[in-house]
Amino acid sequence: MQKSRRFFSALNKRELLLPALFLAPALAVLLALSIYPLIYSITISLQQETVAGITWGLGNFARLFSDNFFLTALGHTFIYAISALVCEFLLGLGLALLLNNQIRGRGVFRASLLIPMMLPSVVVGVVWRLMLNPNFGSINGTLKQIGINTESLTWTASPKLAMLSVIAVDVWQWTPFVFLVLLAGLQAIPQEPYEAALIDGSSRWQTFWHVTLPLLKPSILIVLLLRTMDLLRVFDQIFILTEGGPGFATETISLYIYRTAFRFFDFGYAAAMSFVLLALTNVISAIYIRLIQAEPN
């Protein structure tokens, strides 16, 4: 133990040289590709182009509060994130509880569930455009076959159903991930608490509520954190499926930032909006991390 500490500790400057050399390239890359862009982004968010030239100020941030498109996109982002999170969590937990047993063909099942979540998001978009196409998509085609009138079911082309459609696609792709993490969590729970509950004669529901759920809480928090971060920044599938439309019906904040920067070339305003998104994800992840750290071990 004594020896091991001496081997790895950096007691003098010579000993620091090697780890410093090992760390330098990584830190340089991250400074250049994460920190510098962030600073660059701050400076452009503080600039506005006017007839008199570039002026500095908080104009871009002030605009946010009166921009109804921005506020609507923010609202869409929350609706999207919360609905998808709730569905994915409940379905994933249900499946994990149901399948936390020895089951024949479990390997095949696991492997098949991996497919949706590993697909490129562009391919997910293509897959579901084909499924949801109102005229020859397989969903409406199959519904027609069993005698359902599909005239009003235009899915991604309908202002009412478009949001529902993009949420369903996210649930399709990411429920397996929630399921796999929660299954791993369930299998890490020791048997003793269950035996104790059995001896106490508690019902299934009581066992679930007082034994399983508290012991699964760390896994639940981690998977909710990871999904929330991804959902708040969603871009790819919605871009392919609806491009934020029809009209503005599925425009989330990432799509609106993209449009502002790369269609209207208003980089300063786009940067200002991106800081709102960054602040939002930071605050929410900080809350989750606080909760995770409050867990024993």
Add this chain to the structure above:
Amino acid sequence: MRTRTREKYQSANKLAHSKATALLRYVALVAALLFSLAPVYWMLTISLKTEVEQFASPPPWFVFTPTLEHYYDAFVARGFGDYLLTSAIVTVASTACALIIGTLAAYALARFELPWRLNRRLSLWILSTRMFPAIVTAVPLFLMMRDLRLLNTRASLIIVYTGFNLPFVVWMMRGFFADLPRDLEEAALVDGDSRLGALVRVVLPLVTPGLAATAVFCLIVSWNEFLFALVLTQTDAAMTLPVGIAGRVTQYEIKWGVMSAAASVAIIPILVFALSVQKYLVRGLSMGAVKG
């Protein structure tokens, strides 16, 4: 042990109840399988159907005459062959860079006691850079690449993906290094090896499975990446497969076969990769937070 307790638990309940549960279990299993796979299968059939059968009603799920014309059309007649090549080059190059740079940093963080609690602080800082939403850095990176005259080059994507994958490599490899006992390196050092020698000859061979799994994850992420590729490359010479596919979706709505063929090809490497890292999947997707 586990199953025995569960069996006892089940036998305490009514037998009918457990039978109903077992049935429910298999129904859920089959429903989940169908729900996961049917949409992907449908896309594969579209890529193999003639245009007449693509638009047929009722939709032919199983019986149709397969054709490879859309694959020929996409990869020979149109530019998808180039996009495929760009995707492959960018994916492999950025993964290699991220692995080399990230593994060195991970080793330093896992094995050296740095002053000022830097091990923990640097690790958390590196992790936090991965948490930025992509669109936040996409805007300044576009402007930076424009200033450097690197827009529409493969180099720009290799650089950006290296930075994107780096935090992931550091976190995963830090975990794999920490799982190894330290005695092995000490023995190598006693035998007169240098620390670098100990890393290359003793430690790396032992973390090869972890390194391979990490590499596969980087390959998947780079292969699938869309937003940076969309922002940084708009010409045929530097466009990746996802951007090429997305362009067809929005421009030529009618060419479903070409689009499906390209998308089906884009899936192939991912399937191979994903199945090869099944064991590490949960750990990888949660940045090492869950060791499932």
